Amino acid sequence: MEKNIAVIKGxxxxxxxxxxxxxxxxKVAEKFGHKFNYTQLLMxxxxxxxxxxxxxxxxxxxxxxxxxxxxxxIGGDTTTSPWYKLPANLRPEAGLLGIxxxxxxxxxLRPCLLYPELAxxxxxxxxxxxxxxxxLIMRELTGGLYFGARKTEEVNGVMTATDTLTYSEDxxxxxxxxxxxxxxxxxxxxxSVDKANVLDSSRLxxxxxxxxxxxxxxxxxxxMLVDNSAMQLVKDPAQFDVMVTENMFGDILSDEASMITGxxxxxxxxxxxxTKFGLYEPSGGSAPDIAGQNKANPIATILSAAMMLRYSFDxxxxxxxxxxxxxxxxxxxxxxxxxxxxxxxxLSCSEMGDKIAENI
Amino acid sequence: MEKNIAVIKGxxxxxxxxxxxxxxxxKVAEKFGHKFNYTQLLMxxxxxxxxxxxxxxxxxxxxxxxxxxxxxxIGGDTTTSPWYKLPANLRPEAGLLGIxxxxxxxxxLRPCLLYPELAxxxxxxxxxxxxxxxxLIMRELTGGLYFGARKTEEVNGVMTATDTLTYSEDxxxxxxxxxxxxxxxxxxxxxSVDKANVLDSSRLxxxxxxxxxxxxxxxxxxxMLVDNSAMQLVKDPAQFDVMVTENMFGDILSDEASMITGxxxxxxxxxxxxTKFGLYEPSGGSAPDIAGQNKANPIATILSAAMMLRYSFDxxxxxxxxxxxxxxxxxxxxxxxxxxxxxxxxLSCSEMGDKIAENI
Ligand SMILES: CC(C)[C@H](C(=O)O)[C@@H](O)C(=O)O
Ligand SMILES: CC(C)[C@H](C(=O)O)[C@@H](O)C(=O)O
Numbered sequence: 120m121e122k123n124i125a126v127i128k129g130x131x132x133x134x135x136x137x138x139x140x141x142x143x144x145x146k147v148a149e150k151f152g153h154k155f156n157y158t159q160l161l162m163x164x165x166x167x168x169x170x171x172x173x174x175x176x177x178x179x180x181x182x183x184x185x186x187x188x189x190x191x192x193i194g195g196d197t198t199t200s201p202w203y204k205l206p207a208n209l210r211p212e213a214g215l216l217g218i219x220x221x222x223x224x225x226x227x228l229r230p231c232l233l234y235p236e237l238a239x240x241x242x243x244x245x246x247x248x249x250x251x252x253x254x255l256i257m258r259e260l261t262g263g264l265y266f267g268a269r270k271t272e273e274v275n276g277v278m279t280a281t282d283t284l285t286y287s288e289d290x291x292x293x294x295x296x297x298x299x300x301x302x303x304x305x306x307x308x309x310x311s312v313d314k315a316n317v318l319d320s321s322r323l324x325x326x327x328x329x330x331x332x333x334x335x336x337x338x339x340x341x342x343m344l345v346d347n348s349a350m351q352l353v354k355d356p357a358q359f360d361v362m363v364t365e366n367m368f369g370d371i372l373s374d375e376a377s378m379i380t381g382x383x384x385x386x387x388x389x390x391x392x393x394t395k396f397g398l399y400e401p402s403g404g405s406a407p408d409i410a411g412q413n414k415a416n417p418i419a420t421i422l423s424a425a426m427m428l429r430y431s432f433d434x435x436x437x438x439x440x441x442x443x444x445x446x447x448x449x450x451x452x453x454x455x456x457x458x459x460x461x462x463x464x465x466l467s468c469s470e471m472g473d474k475i476a477e478n479i
Numbered sequence: 480m481e482k483n484i485a486v487i488k489g490x491x492x493x494x495x496x497x498x499x500x501x502x503x504x505x506k507v508a509e510k511f512g513h514k515f516n517y518t519q520l521l522m523x524x525x526x527x528x529x530x531x532x533x534x535x536x537x538x539x540x541x542x543x544x545x546x547x548x549x550x551x552x553i554g555g556d557t558t559t560s561p562w563y564k565l566p567a568n569l570r571p572e573a574g575l576l577g578i579x580x581x582x583x584x585x586x587x588l589r590p591c592l593l594y595p596e597l598a599x600x601x602x603x604x605x606x607x608x609x610x611x612x613x614x615l616i617m618r619e620l621t622g623g624l625y626f627g628a629r630k631t632e633e634v635n636g637v638m639t640a641t642d643t644l645t646y647s648e649d650x651x652x653x654x655x656x657x658x659x660x661x662x663x664x665x666x667x668x669x670x671s672v673d674k675a676n677v678l679d680s681s682r683l684x685x686x687x688x689x690x691x692x693x694x695x696x697x698x699x700x701x702x703m704l705v706d707n708s709a710m711q712l713v714k715d716p717a718q719f720d721v722m723v724t725e726n727m728f729g730d731i732l733s734d735e736a737s738m739i740t741g742x743x744x745x746x747x748x749x750x751x752x753x754t755k756f757g758l759y760e761p762s763g764g765s766a767p768d769i770a771g772q773n774k775a776n777p778i779a780t781i782l783s784a785a786m787m788l789r790y791s792f793d794x795x796x797x798x799x800x801x802x803x804x805x806x807x808x809x810x811x812x813x814x815x816x817x818x819x820x821x822x823x824x825x826l827s828c829s830e831m832g833d834k835i836a837e838n839i
Contacts, residue, residue, distance in 0.1 A: 197676070207676075207682065210676070212676045212677070216677070241604070242603055242604060242607055242713050242714055243602055243603060243604060244601070244602060244603060244604045244605070244608075245604070247602055248604075264644065264677070264678060265677055267641075269678065269679040269680075270679065271679045271682070271683055274647065277647045277648055277649055278647065278648040278683060279645060279646070279647040279648070279683075280645070280646055280647075280678075280679040280680040280682065280683035280684075281627075281643060281644065281645040281679065281680065282643075282644040282678045282679055282680050283641060283642075283643055283644070284624065284641065284642040284643070284644060285639060285640070285641045286639070286640055287634065287637045287638065287639040288637055288638040288639070289637055314727070314730075316557070316567075316570070316572045317572070317576070317624070317625055318624060318629065318640075318642045319629040319630065319631045319640040319641065319642055320629075320640040320641065320642050322567065322631070322640065323631055323638060323639075323640035324640075345730075345731055346730045346731050346733075346734040347734065349709065349731045349732070349734050349735040349738070350734050350735060350737070350738035350743075352735075353602050353713060353735065353738045353739055354602055354738055367674070368731075370674075370705075370706045371705055371706050371709045371728075371731055372709070374706040374707065374709050374710050375709040375710060375712075375713065375735065377710070378709070378710035378713045378714055379713055383710075
C-alpha cells in the first residue's frame with residue numbers, strides 16, 4: 120500500500136523523536152512492501168519563527184490532503200522563550216488547538232500502561248504496581264472550556280474574565296461511541312468521568328453516555344466524579360479499562376495517569392475524527408531542556424506511529440511488529456536515559472531508533 | 480472565653496465523627512477554662528428528610544449568629560439514596576454549595592501531610608514518601624464553574640448544556656492574599672495553579688497572583704499548569720508548600736493530594752471568609768457504607784476542630800494540645816480500621832475519641 124503521511128516535527132525534541140519514528144516506518148515499509156510518502160510541515164514555535172503564526176492554512180490543507188499526521192511536539196520554555204511574549208492566539212499551543220479543531224479531531228486516545236520491565240520507575244508502591252494496569256483514556260478534544268467563548272473585560276471597574284464550558288448531546292454521543300467501541304476490543308469496561316453533582320454539562324454528559332451504553336450490553340458502564348477519579352488513579356489504577364471524559368478533565372486525568380506509569384516517554388497518543396484519519400503524537404512535551412542532545416526517548420513517538428498503522432491504515436501486522444520490536448528491545452535491556460536503571464544498557468535517541476528498526 | 484459553635488452533624492458517618500470532636504472540645508474547655516455552646520443544625524440529606532430542602536434559612540441564620548461552624552459530612556450513596564432522585568438544586572450537595580456562598584466562605588484550606596507513623600499507608604513508593612511532604616492547598620471556594628450561570632436547552636433540536644467559569648480580579652486577589660499570608664507562616668513558597676495557556680480566567684488569575692506576590696518579597700512564587708500539577712503531586716509532592724488555585728482545579732488536586740497521603744481519614748479542612756469566621760470539616764466524605772457502625776476515623780474532624788480553635792478563636796495553646804494529643808495517640812500505636820496496620824491496637828470511632836480526649 121502507498122500512504123501519504125503529513126509530518127510535523129515541531130519544536131524542542133520533536134525533530135529528533137520524529138526522525139527515529141520515520142526510520143522505523145521506513146523499515147516497516149521495506150519489510151511489508153509498502154510505500155510511505157512524507158510531507159514535512161511546520162507548526163508551533165518553528166512556524167511562528169518562519170511564518171509569524173503557529174499554524175498556517177497551508178499546513179492545515181496539507182494535513183487534510185494526507186492519510187494521517189505524525190507529530191513530534193510543539194512549544195518551548197514558557198518563561199524564557201520569546202514565543203510566550205506573543206498574544207495567546209499566536210503562541211505555539213494555539214497551533215495545536217487550531218489543528219485539532221480544523222481537522223475535527225474530537226477523540227484523543229491515550230493508552231496508559233505499566234510496562235513490566237519498567238515497573239521500577241512507577242511512583243506507586245509495589246503493593247499497587249504489582250497488580251499492573253493498562254487503561255485507555257478517551258478525552259474529548261474539541262469541545263468544552265478549550266473552545267468555548269471567552270472574554271476579559273471591565274465590569275464596574277473590575278477586570279473580569281470568563282470562559283464557557285458547552286457540550287451538545289451530539290458531541291457527547293460521538294465520543295461515547297468511540298469509548299464503547301474501543302472498550303469492546305479491550306476488557307469491556309467504561310468509566311465515564313464527570314462532575315454531575317455540580318455542572319449542567321456533566322449532567323447532560325452522564326445522560327447521553329448512559330443512553331449510548333444501551334447499545335453495548337456487554338460493556339459495564341460506571342460513572343465516577345472527577346475528584347474521586349483523581350484519587351482512584353493513585354489508589355487503584357488496575358480498576359480502569361477505558362476512561363471517557365470531557366476535554367479539561369481529560370487533560371488533567373490523562374497527565375496524572377501517564378505519570379503513574381513512571382515512563383511518560385513510552386506513551387503514545389492518537390487524536391481521531393469520525394473517519395480513520397488521525398494525528399499521532401507522543402504524550403510527553405517538547406522538553407526544550409534536552410532538545411538537540413540526542414538524549415530524548417523516541418519510543419512514545421514510535422508507538423504513536425504504530426497506532427497510526429493500526430487505526431488509520433488498518434495495518435495490524437505492521438503495528439504488531441513495531442510494538443513487538445519495542446518490547447524486545449526493552450527485554451534485551453536497552454534504555455534511554457529517562458527510563459535507565461541499574462544493569463541496563465543506555466542508548467541515545469538515534470541508537471534506540473536503530474535498535475527498534477533492527478528488530479522489525 | 481465563651482464561644483458559640485454551630486454544629487452540623489450531617490449524614491452518613493457525620494454524627495459519629497462530630498460527636499467525638501465535641502468530646503475533645505469539651506475536654507479542651509474543661510482543661511483551659513473555656514465554655515463552648517453548641518447549636519445543632521440540619522443540613523444535607525437529613526435536612527431534606529426533615530424539611531424538604533438541603534439547607535434552610537434558619538440554618539444559615541444560626542450559622543451566621545455563631546462564632547464558627549463545625550461540620551461532619553453530608554450526602555449519601557448517589558446510586559441508591561432517594562436524595563439523588565431529586566432535582567440537582569434539592570440534593571444534599573446543593574446545601575453545601577449554598578452554605579459556602581451564604582457565609583461567603585471563599586477560602587478553603589486543606590493541609591495534606593504525610594504522618595511519619597502512617598507512611599506505610601502512602602500509595603507512593605518509599606523513594607518518594609521517605610522525603611515526607613507537608614503542603615496546604617488553598618482552594619477558591621465561591622467562584623468559577625461552581626457558581627457561574629448554567630443552562631441546558633435545545634439549540635436547533637440538539638440538547639446543549641453550558642456552565643460558565645468567571646473570576647473577577649477581586650475574587651482572585653483575596654484568595655491570593657490568603658495564600659501568601661499562610662505561606663509566610665510556613666515555608667514561604669506559593670505554587671499558583673492555572674491553565675493560562677488556554678483559559679482567559681487563568682490568564683487573569685496568573686496576572687493578579689503575580690501582582691499580589693509583589694507585597695510578599697520573602698515568598699517564592701511559582702506558576703504551574705494544572706495538568707503538570709496533577710503529575711507533580713505524584714512525582715514529587717515534597718516540592719509543594721502552599722498551592723493556590725481556582726475552585727474546580729482545587730477540587731480535583733486537593734483530592735489527589737489527600738489520596739497520596741494514604742490517610743484521608745486524618746485530613747481536616749477549613750473554609751473561611753474575610754474575617755476569622757470559618758466552617759470546619761473533615762476532607763473525606765460521608766462514607767454511607769460504614770455509617771452507624773462506630774468504625775469511622777474521627778481524627779480528621781477532631782483536627783478540623785483544632786483548626787477552628789486556631790483560626791477562628793485564636794486559641795493557639797488549645798489547638799496545639801489537640802494536635803499533640805492526636806500525635807501521641809498515633810505514637811502509642813492506636814489506630815482506627817482505615818489506618819490500621821500490623822502490631823497496632825485497633826480502636827472504634829468512640830474509643831479513638833476517648834483516647835484523644837484523655838491525652839489533652
Ligand atoms: C498545550 C495544551 C494546550 C495541551 C492541552 O491541554 O490540550 C496539552 O496539555 C495536551 O494535553 O495536549
Ligand atoms: C460535594 C461537592 C459539591 C464538593 C465539591 O466539589 O466542592 C466536594 O467534592 C468537596 O470537595 O467539598
